[in-house]
Amino acid sequence: MNQKIAILCSGGDVSGMNPALKRFVEYAYARNLQPYFVRNGYEGLIDNHIVPADYHDVAGIITRGGTKIGSARSLRFKEASYRAVAAENLRSHGIDRLIVLGGDGSFRGMERFYHETGIAFCGIPSTIDNDINGTDYCLGVDTALGVIKDAIDQIRDTASSFHRAFVIETMGRDCGYLTLISAITSGAELCLIPELPVDIDDFKGCFQSQIAKGRDYFIAVVSEALDSKKVAEWFEKELGFESRVSVLGHIQRGGNPSVYDRLMAFKFVTYAIDALLEGKNHSIICYNKSHFNFKTIDEVALHPYRLDEELLNLAREQFLPTRCQM
Numbered sequence: 001m002n003q004k005i006a007i008l009c010s011g012g013d014v015s016g017m018n019p020a021l022k023r024f025v026e027y028a029y030a031r032n033l034q035p036y037f038v039r040n041g042y043e044g045l046i047d048n049h050i051v052p053a054d055y056h057d058v059a060g061i062i063t064r065g066g067t068k069i070g071s072a073r074s075l076r077f078k079e080a081s082y083r084a085v086a087a088e089n090l091r092s093h094g095i096d097r098l099i100v101l102g103g104d105g106s107f108r109g110m111e112r113f114y115h116e117t118g119i120a121f122c123g124i125p126s127t128i129d130n131d132i133n134g135t136d137y138c139l140g141v142d143t144a145l146g147v148i149k150d151a152i153d154q155i156r157d158t159a160s161s162f163h164r165a166f167v168i169e170t171m172g173r174d175c176g177y178l179t180l181i182s183a184i185t186s187g188a189e190l191c192l193i194p195e196l197p198v199d200i201d202d203f204k205g206c207f208q209s210q211i212a213k214g215r216d217y218f219i220a221v222v223s224e225a226l227d228s229k230k231v232a233e234w235f236e237k238e239l240g241f242e243s244r245v246s247v248l249g250h251i252q253r254g255g256n257p258s259v260y261d262r263l264m265a266f267k268f269v270t271y272a273i274d275a276l277l278e279g280k281n282h283s284i285i286c287y288n289k290s291h292f293n294f295k296t297i298d299e300v301a302l303h304p305y306r307l308d309e310e311l312l313n314l315a316r317e318q319f320l321p322t323r324c325q326m
């Protein structure tokens with residue numbers, strides 16, 4: 001066994017990274033490769049935190065969120081001189097193939113690295129934001145949605161008991177995916193995302209009519225890109241509802257990985273290793289309409305992610321003020 005392969009996690013961690021690490025070690029050995037871990041993303045590449053990995057390193061981690069090998073955002077990796085140090089470190093271990101679990105920023109960094117150094121990589125889209133162009137699904141999204149669902153279901157208990165309006169702020173940066181799916185699947189009255197701009201005042205008449213008919217609490221799910229505090233103030237001022245803002249925050253990044261994320265981690269890693277062994281040197285493994293495929297960095301990162309048009313149409317159907325059920 002003289003060929004070597006490494007894995008690292010970069011950018012925001014997701015539940016699903018640990019199942020991916022487990023599969024990585026097991027499948028690397030199955031393919032007669034020596035697996036290595038790089039600790040703490042690109043920081044670890046630069047600081048030579050690169051260690052051989054064994055079965056016992058991944059025993060029992062399939063149930064855990066986060067990533068056992070750490071992740072990071074690295075300012076230094078954006079500089080060519082540090083990337084040269086990183087390449088030297090990998091070469092000193094005899095490693096010329098790398099799997100990167102991360103977002104589009106991480107892949108763009110890797111693409112530069114590949115062109116400068118010839119070190120091959122395969123990127124596995126991993127971000128709870130689900131905002132990577134070219135793939136329908138990113139590792140960790142399913143678990144994050146489950147965490148949000150549980151949180152909103154529990155907030156509903158207190159919202160209904162206290163007859164309050166709850167404004168629940170979800171992550172996703174500028175992408176409304178987590179917010180929209182959560183609003184639909186938790187039966188929210190209001191969903192505010194950047195992709196579907198609305199004037200909240202246009203809901204006033206409809207919500208007043210609902211209140212007149214007996215509605216005595218509200219659930220609003222709002223993207224972190226928007227101002228959830230303002231929405232809560234609107235419920236107080238315009239509808240006379242006592243309101244609370246609940247920022248779900250980083251709980252959305254953690255938790256026991258869902259069955260779906262575990263399975264997808266297994267498949268992503270398997271096909272990524274296969275691809276590297278077949279000579280695909282700088283690709284991102286994507287998942288579209290139930291099929292895996294490999295894309296270039298330009299296909300993935302040149303254009304911003306756009307919410308699926310079908311999903312947006314469903315959102316328009318349910319969450320535009322003109323569709324509000326009196």
Ligand SMILES: Nc1ncnc2c1ncn2[C@@H]1O[C@H](COP(=O)(O)OP(=O)(O)OP(=O)(O)O)[C@@H](O)[C@H]1O
Nearest residue numbers: 011012073074077078102103104105106108109127
């Ligand atoms: N243009 C670039 N050149 C070199 N390295 C880059 C570049 N863009 C990003 N990186 C590297 O990738 C790391 C991760 O990128 P970023 O912080 O954008 O997260 P991400 O991979 O997009 O994940 P997330 O969606 O979780 O934020 C950066 O900290 C940096 O080290």
Ligand SMILES: O=P(O)(O)OC[C@H]1O[C@](O)(CO)[C@@H](O)[C@@H]1O
Nearest residue numbers: 012127128129171172173224253
């Ligand atoms: O943990 P950090 O670095 O504050 O980043 C938070 C951001 O990371 C994400 O969790 C994942 O990219 C975003 O949803 C959020 O805006």
